[in-house]
Amino acid sequence: MTIKVGDKIPAATFKVKTSDGIKDMTSDELFNGKKVVLFAVPGAFTPTCSLNHLPGYLENYDAIIAKGVDTVAVVAVNDPFVMGAWALSTGGEGKIVYLSDGNATFTKAMGLDGDMSGGGMGTRSKRYSAIVDDGVVKALNIEEKPGQAVTSGAAALLTQL
Template sequence: MTIRVGDKVPAATFKVKTADGIKDITSDTLFSGKKVVLFGVPGAFTPTCSLNHLPGYLENHEAILAKGVDQIAVVSVNDPHVMHAWAQSTGGEGKILYLSDGNGTFTKAAGLDIDLSAAALGTRSKRYSAIIEDGVVKALNIEEAPGQAVTSGAAELLTQL
């Protein structure tokens, strides 16, 4: 079942690659006592994710933070090495937290998984954006088609903050 507005986000542990190696970040650490903009993408380096979805959050980084957001994070069912390389290649390092949900644990628990086996991608994340306050979903925008980034884009999310 897909999480909804008013639900608490599922407990999970994400991975991030830092200068000191791979580190764990729990959903509790990420969301407790904070206002977080989280957006999910089917895959790092994929066309819509890299050319459309992520750039909007980079371009609107300051405007989003100015609305009282503590952290902007992107999550994908990719390994932490890929997410780190994506952060470096997009210029988003230090602006957006690039979270690896390599096994899709968080994505599946939130009901935001999608089978993209037909495109040789396996189980991935639906494209979405969310506003999460103290671990509770305040807004959730899920795209109908993974190749679009309108409903879940930064411009739409800014109107909800």
């Protein structure tokens, strides 16, 4: 079942690449007592994700934080080394938290997984954005077409804050 506005974020443990190596970050650490903008992409380094979706969050980062957001995070069904490399290559390291959901555990628990095996990508996340306040979903924007980042883009989300 797909998560919806008013639901609590499921418990999960992500992997994040830090200067000290790969570390675990739990959903409680990320969301409890914080206002978080979370967006999900089908894959790091993929065209729409790298050229459209993520850049909008980087460009609007200061405006999002100015609206009282504590953390901006991106999640993808990629390993933490790929997510770390993506953070470095996009200039987002130190701003956006790049969450690895390598086994799609969190993505499946959210009910936002999709079969992209036709394109050779296997199970991936649907493209979405969410505003999460103290672990509770306050807004959820799921893209109808994975090659677009309009509904889940930073500009649209900024109007919801």
